[in-house]
Amino acid sequence: QVQLVESGGGAVQPGGSLRLSCAASGFTFSLYAMSWYRQAPGKERELVAIITRAGLLINYEDSVKGRFTISRDDAKNTVYLQMNSLKPDDTAVYYCKAYNSINTYWGQGTQVTVSS
Secondary structure (H helix, E strand, O other): EEEEEEEEEEOOOOOEEEEEEEEEOOHHHHOOEEEEEOOOOOOOOOOEEEEHHHHHHHOOOHOOOEEEEEEOOOOOEEEEEEEEOHHHHOOEEEEEEOOOOOOEOOOOOOOEEEEE
C-alpha cells in the first residue's frame, strides 16, 4: 500500500521557520523524483520545489528561492522541506508528490499558517 505522510506543519509568525517531512512507504523511494506543492485558499495548487533521484537536480519556485531547501534521505524514505524566513503568502496546505514515468503518488497535505 503506497503512502506519503506529511508532517511538520503548523502556525508560525512571519520570519519564522518550519521543517516539513514526507515519509514514503509502499514503493521504491529512491527510484522516484520528489516534489513539494502548495495550495492556498482560492488558488490553484502550485509547485514549490523538486528534487530528482539521488538529488541530481533541484529546482525551486521563484518566490521561495533562497528561503526554502528541499532534501531527501533515501535511507529513511523521506523528503524534507526546510522553510525559513516565512511570509504570510506562504500560508497554504503543503503536499508532497512522488513521481516517475509510470506512477504519481500524492500525500494528504499538511497545513502551514504564517501569521502574526
